[in-house]
Each structure stands twice: as structure tokens, then as C-alpha cells.
Amino acid sequence: MESTDIIESIEAIKVDTPVDKIIRQLKLLISSGQLKPGDRLPAERVLAEKFGVGRSYIREAILRLEFYGLLKTSPQSGTYVASGYSIKVLDSILNDIIKFNKDDFGALIEARYFIELNSVKLAAERRTEEDIKALQTALEDYSAKINKGLKAVEEDMLFHIKIAKATRNSVFESMILILSPDIIKYKVESNVCKTDVERRAIKEHEDILGAIIDKDVAAAEKAMAAHLEEILRISREGNWDRTLL
Numbered sequence: 001m002e003s004t005d006i007i008e009s010i011e012a013i014k015v016d017t018p019v020d021k022i023i024r025q026l027k028l029l030i031s032s033g034q035l036k037p038g039d040r041l042p043a044e045r046v047l048a049e050k051f052g053v054g055r056s057y058i059r060e061a062i063l064r065l066e067f068y069g070l071l072k073t074s075p076q077s078g079t080y081v082a083s084g085y086s087i088k089v090l091d092s093i094l095n096d097i098i099k100f101n102k103d104d105f106g107a108l109i110e111a112r113y114f115i116e117l118n119s120v121k122l123a124a125e126r127r128t129e130e131d132i133k134a135l136q137t138a139l140e141d142y143s144a145k146i147n148k149g150l151k152a153v154e155e156d157m158l159f160h161i162k163i164a165k166a167t168r169n170s171v172f173e174s175m176i177l178i179l180s181p182d183i184i185k186y187k188v189e190s191n192v193c194k195t196d197v198e199r200r201a202i203k204e205h206e207d208i209l210g211a212i213i214d215k216d217v218a219a220a221e222k223a224m225a226a227h228l229e230e231i232l233r234i235s236r237e238g239n240w241d242r243t244l245l
Contacts, residue, residue, distance in 0.1 A: 021051075041078065113228050123220065125215065127212050127213075138159040143205075
């Protein structure tokens with residue numbers, strides 16, 4: 001075999017994130033029968049201490065498992081392993097969650113693009129005055145950091161999370177929350193945010209917010225598509241050196 005063929009056959013080593021490790025351990029507890037459908041998980045604080053991680057990692061793992069219907073959380077009584085599933089089925093679904101390829105940033109952006117187009121339309125229909133205030137605050141925080149020459153990746157994503165919240169649809173909100181950590185991580189590690197693009201994004205955010213305030217569904221969708229279309233194009237081309245947003 002030629003050396004070039006060998007190189008092409010080598011795959012990069014994928015390192016588990018703390019969230020992956022938490023999910024793996026929960027999978028082991030379920031597979032072994034120590035956790036059964038209907039069982040309640042320990043409190044977040046207890047889990048964080050046992051796993052030796054911050055509570056934010058526990059929340060993210062729980063959120064992902066809730067999104068797939070494997071956990072159910074009640075504000076009054078805590079988080080439970082979903083009933084109605086056999087241990088074998090739970091084990092299989094957990095395997096699929098862990099195998100999800102978070103390195104495929106193109107797929108991540110494509111998913112986000114279509115989720116956000118529908119999210120912003122619902123937000124324009126259903127937003128409340130409280131939502132408008134939250135979006136205005138998020139936009140102000142984003143603009144303030146950009147105008148100081150600072151990176152504002154998290155503030156950018158927070159603006160989009162607030163849009164998802166305004167849909168009054170918990171699934172949309174959960175989907176954006178699930179995608180956000182990987183998008184933020186990639187942008188920070190790859191240094192994909194460019195100052196001129198971020199400044200342009202302020203105006204794009206203003207256009208999105210204006211359409212939501214006016215309850216103009218078509219304008220909101222158009223503004224969101226304009227905001228995300230270039231990173232979608234670049235993600236499909238795989239040319240990350242020119243990535244923006």
C-alpha cells in the first residue's frame with residue numbers, strides 16, 4: 001500500500017468531552033440495571049461532585065438526554081430515567097447519542113440554519129414584550145463587546161437562544177441549546193470570528209429584532225437567512241479559513 005493511501009486511512013483521535021463522559025457513565029448505569037426506567041437521578045449538585053465537574057456539564061448532559069426523551073425532569077421532584085423504554089432500547093439510543101459526530105461542523109451549521117429559520121418565524125408570531133426586552137438586552141451586550149474590539153461568540157449565541165425561547169416551543173429552545181456549546185467551542189478554538197463580520201452582524205441582528213418586534217414573519221425569516229447564509233455556504237464548501245459570523 002502506498003504511503004499516501006495509508007495516511008488517508010488514518011482517522012483523527014476523537015477525545016471525549018466531559019459531557020460525553022457523563023453520558024457514557026449514565027449509559028453504563030442503565031445497561032447494568034443500576035438505573036432503571038422510572039428511577040430518579042441524584043441532584044445536579046451531587047452528580048457534579050461525584051463526576052468531579054462543574055454543574056454546567058451536568059446540565060448539558062441532562063439537556064441532551066431530555067431532548068432524546070431518555071430523561072424527564074419535573075421541577076417539583078427531580079430528573080427521572082424515562083419510563084416506557086426497555087433497558088436494551090435505552091442502551092441503543094445512548095450509543096447513538098455518544099457516536100454523534102460533533103466534529104462535522106458543516107452538518108451542525110446546516111441543522112442550525114433550518115432550525116433557526118423556523119424558530120425566528122415562530123418568534124415573530126408569538127413574542128411577548130418580555131421577549132423583546134430580553135432580545136434587546138442580548139443585542140446590547142453583543143454590540144458592546146464588539147465595539148470594544150472583543151470577541152462576543154457567547155453573546156451572539158445568547159441572542160439566538162432568546163429567539164428560540166420566544167417561540168414558546170420547548171423543542172426549538174432545546175435544539176438551539178444543544179447545538180450552541182459545539183458551535184461556540186468550534187468558533188473559539190478555530191478563531192473564526194472576524195471583526196468586520198462581527199460589526200456587520202450587529203446590523204443583521206438589529207434587522208432580525210426589528211422584524212420580530214413588528215411581528216413580520218416573512219421579514220424575520222428573510223433577515224435570519226441573510227444572517228446565516230454565508231456561513232452555510234462556506235460550511236458546505238469546507239473552506240474554514242474564510243469562515244465568518
